[in-house]
Amino acid sequence: MNADLLAEVQAFRQRYPEVRYVDLIALDIPGHFYGKRYPVEMLEKVAAGSALKLPQNCVLLGVQGGLFKIGDYCFHDGDPDVLRRLVPGTLKPVSWETQPMGQMLITSDGTAAPIEFEPREVLASVLKRLRDKGIYPVVAFELEFYLFDKKLNDGLPQFPRDQLSDDSDDQPNMHIERLSRFSPVLDDMVETAREQGVDTTVVTAEIGPGQFEINFSHLDDGLKAADWAALFCRSTRGVALKHGYRASFMAKPYLQHPGSGMHVHVSLYDEARNNLLTANDQQALRHAVAGCLDLLPHCMPIFAPNQNSYRRLGGTVNAATRASWGYEDRDACIRIPESDAKNLRIEYRLPGADANPYLVLAAILVGLEHGLEQRREPIAPLNEDRNSGIDFPLDVLDAVRAMHQHPQVCAGLGAEFVDVYCANKRQDHQAFLQDISTREYRWFL
Template sequence: MKSHSSTLLAEVRTFRQNHPDVRYVDLISLDIPGRFYGKRYPVEMLEKVAAGSPLKLPQNAVLLGAQGGLFKIGDYCFHDGDPDANRRLVPGTLKPVSWEAQPLGQMLITSDGTEAPIEFEPREVLAKVLERLHRKGIHPVVAFELEFYLFDKKLNDGLPQFARDPLSDDPDDQPTLHIERLSRFAPVLDDMVQTAQAQGIDITVITAELGPGQFEINFGHLDDGLRAADWAALFCRSTRGVALKHGYRASFMAKPYLQHPGSGMHVHVSLYDAAGNNLLAAHQQQPLRHAVAGCLALLPHCMPIFSPNHNAFRRLGGTVNAATKACWGYEDRDACVRIPESDPRNLRIEHRLASADANPYLVLAAILVGLEHGLDAAQEPIAPLNKDRTSGHDFPLEMLEAVRAMQQQPILREGLGAEFVDVYCENKRQDHLAFQQEINAREYRWYL
């Protein structure tokens, strides 16, 4: 513990030496809907925390709804006295914030690794899954890919406007899947990459996607699943800030336009043993097929995680590369689970179903539980799309149905934790019901 504290203390002191103009540091953590909450600490107080002083925040901050409010979930929020819970600083995440008007720093905090972790904190849920896999001799290597849209900074009657191309205001004039669009938006994209790299994030590939103002960013592969999810979460935060600085609005919303492709979160996962052998490639790739079968079996029960809000369900089944069934295939982007072409050393799955605004810790945790279940059950998967274009299992396409399917799944309850599943499902149910408590203009047009 003393060594751990001394390492954190050295990190804080080095940061203060390198950034003497920074007076405050945002201590941040991801809640259930995938938004950051936290506190802004004077940097001298952060040094005390790094030295071992307690860091406490309300436990129920993790349970915030999409709009920041609290719902009654069991005995939480309104019958538990709103207790504090210990958090800890995540080493290596203290970085400067360059997109705010004043010099700031930020650092991740978490309850995982504390004396009493919060069972429903997303990072803690993933930490438990990874610990269990490590005990079984399974070591995941993970890489995220995130799609997002750039919009004009100003909304038009609350609706997003296409990002203003420096060469043309006509969205139809933006070249899709074309290197030229990367050049047209180079100033903001370059700043996003440099800012992410300053946060310690390994950015590899940038792609112009099909939608006007839509891009995809790929991250490097990591043998630390928690850190990989940290990168995805931190990238979303910094990208939104950089976009505003350049006069744009960056959004990871799943389906901002009905007529254009939605934005997804693609997760590449390979599994290795302690000696570095790819477990999926053994025995003529039989473990790969078992892992795929497990993913597909649990996928219909994980939809509240992969599609965490009403809008995310709009992304499914009507546009390019968005699956309508739990299916798989080799080199097939219409599949939920794609097997990219690779050598045995790098054999992996690419899970493509989650929306870009899903919680990266929970998405990865759900994928890993599916892979784990598949390896344990050792069953063959359904036919790949390469052999049968109709192959696949149905999955829920509406939130309340999806919540019921998730809450009743025993393997998922055991793999992710029963307390987490119950809390998460009730949070999603309440968020969905709150979303319905507004009559929109279309209802008046149709039914008045």
């Protein structure tokens, strides 16, 4: 029995006596939550020591929830149940549903037999390996997203309308006024996130119509930082619907407007809280950058996980088509923000907002680890050469081929995970293509 967990559940029941059900949730490979809705009295039994099991293959779901044959999983393994555990500190109220609810994260990491391809377990394994080497990351996520009108127009998204909007898009992009015009829904998103324990900071109106960015505080707990990003996506979608909007973290919803990114700030410290990236006149920083650039082309299925993700790359505003780096340069995939020595860090800007935050952070950390061990100098920064860069795949299948069986990626993230993940992405993409678009009829009928 975990006395702290039991106390957490009992305190929640006392504070929210109207809550009858709690959603126990975890993120699958495509970045969607799956789980079960538990009566709150049963949750107390789980906290007291009763086994919590869910099917292992829930983690393997495709974007549309279907199962693919991947090795012996799904159709030849009997669909076994696997132990999960409650994540302490994540039992929170849900305010966007029609009735009082609660939710709590669950995971297989830390159990007797963790699922090797569960995203949270992949990140947990990377973090443990770094700790064993005396490396302690500090992490902060930034997420961009779009608001849309709740109703689609012939299946296409429409920009959100506030009290001043008419049939044209008159929103002041990048202006503080847009924050005011949409303050009821944005304020509710921030407050709801904080109810979930997510420490949000800066809110920015971005360039696209109805596009915003939210920043989170820096954390010395990488798992918790990724938890925050995942939970924010869930609560933000729910709050938007409550206010009559849709919120989406789709990477490129409009061809003519900027896509939405997931920016990740990472610094590395030793046990004495010395910034490892400052060593030898920042030579360690350059080594870390070189490692990230080396592995970036082989981690693209994580940073750009679906067909739409690649539309964002090379489009308008700060979305590169080659692996690059630079000081205070937002055109670079890896930006080095200006800071003092204590806070020296990288900002990894390539991933789309639709990526899985656990896997994104795991891949970034593996790149940093690889660079610190290889101790190679990176290519020239964009500040010195605007044409500097390393090619990376720009479509799903090329990306999967570049990732599958890559030795450093398999060693860093786990060979079983890489095999399962690449098979999932390949089959998801093939399923996506099994549709005849109106363009095909116009071109080929």
